[in-house]
Amino acid sequence: MTTPPSPESRFHIEVVKLLLQVATSDDRITHEEIQHLVATARGMSVPLEELAAITRCLKNGEPLPAPNLGLLRANPGAAIEAARELMASDSHVHAEEIEMLRQLRELLGVSG
Template identity: 65%
Template sequence: MAAPLPPESQFHIEVIKLLLQVATSDDRVTREEIDSIIDTARGFSVPLTELSALTRCLQEGLPLPPPNLGVLREDPKAVLDAVHALIAGDGHVHESEIEMARQIRELLGVAP
């Protein structure tokens, strides 16, 4: 059995889960979005096994695991920074992505 992940690693995994939800909110995932998520995961040192499991969901059309909002509320600014970077990264901001960012702020308890 694998050792439990440290809290910081668990936080980073939850951010990646959330970013995958954001990327799929407009019913299409661009190469730029995937590259951005992978770059963020690498920067966070997300374990490859975790990243592979999450990206396999995308590849196989499986439901994405929901992020743990309790964990994400530990650092809402870092979460929102990652979300905004992803949304702006492909140069195409869709209404669904703006709405998703608004909902995330609400769920994290951050005032607009």
């Protein structure tokens, strides 16, 4: 029997799902973005099984899992900062990524 993830771990899993959405928002994902995403997941101690399940969708061309915005609202600043860092990781911020960040801020109730 496996132990359910802690609230902090669940939040981190949702951040990784969000980052996957951000990374593919411009219809491509760079090697730098993949490296950043994996490094972020490791830094947050996201279980390998969770990361594998999330990234399997990307490899297989399946729909990406949607992040739980309710959980991300617990710390919207951290979610947005993680998205910003990912966007900057390949040194090219595209218009689609900027629009996604704007929408994310709106969805998470962050003004300014």
